[in-house]
Amino acid sequence: MRCGGLFKVERVLAVSLALMLAFTPVPGLCQDSAGTKDRGLVAAKVDALPPGSVIEVRFRDEKKTVVTGRLGPVRGDGFDVQVADAGKISSRTILYSEVASVKAKKGLSGLTKALIVAGIVTGGIFLGSALAGAATN
Numbered sequence: 001m002r003c004g005g006l007f008k009v010e011r012v013l014a015v016s017l018a019l020m021l022a023f024t025p026v027p028g029l030c031q032d033s034a035g036t037k038d039r040g041l042v043a044a045k046v047d048a049l050p051p052g053s054v055i056e057v058r059f060r061d062e063k064k065t066v067v068t069g070r071l072g073p074v075r076g077d078g079f080d081v082q083v084a085d086a087g088k089i090s091s092r093t094i095l096y097s098e099v100a101s102v103k104a105k106k107g108l109s110g111l112t113k114a115l116i117v118a119g120i121v122t123g124g125i126f127l128g129s130a131l132a133g134a135a136t137n
Contacts, residue, residue: 042099046071046079054105057081059098067092068105 049055052070059065069092072080078095 042096042102045102046074046096049102049104055081055102056105057094057102058100060100061098067094 046055049071051072051074055069055071057067057069059067067081067083069081069083072082072091074080078093078098080091080093082089082091
């Protein structure tokens with residue numbers, strides 16, 4: 001009776017091991033070496049952004065280079081980014097094969113920041129004059 005139970009355990013272990021080996025992914029088998037899947041994702045993100053958007057581009061190079069600028073013309077193999085460097089605006093062509101990721105930079109525009117500062121200053125002046133008027137009465 002013990003031998004029968006032992007053989008059942010061995011069978012279950014053998015089937016389990018076979019299933020584990022059958023469904024274990026092989027690294028690199030589903031990815032191509034050119035990175036076309038990643039390239040397609042980057043191209044889709046770039047296509048979804050309106051021209052002139054401020055973007056951050058991370059490269060695949062060893063230095064993990066990051067470029068921030070405005071999205072320029074988009075082509076089949078890449079896109080242009082307008083970058084401000086030392087007071088000059090230059091255009092840089094970037095190929096999709098060089099890019100690890102692209103994301104839109106979110107932040108307040110210059111006009112929005114100016115309006116917030118103006119509101120704070122105006123509120124401070126109003127509050128200061130109201131307190132000064134209340135103190136004199």
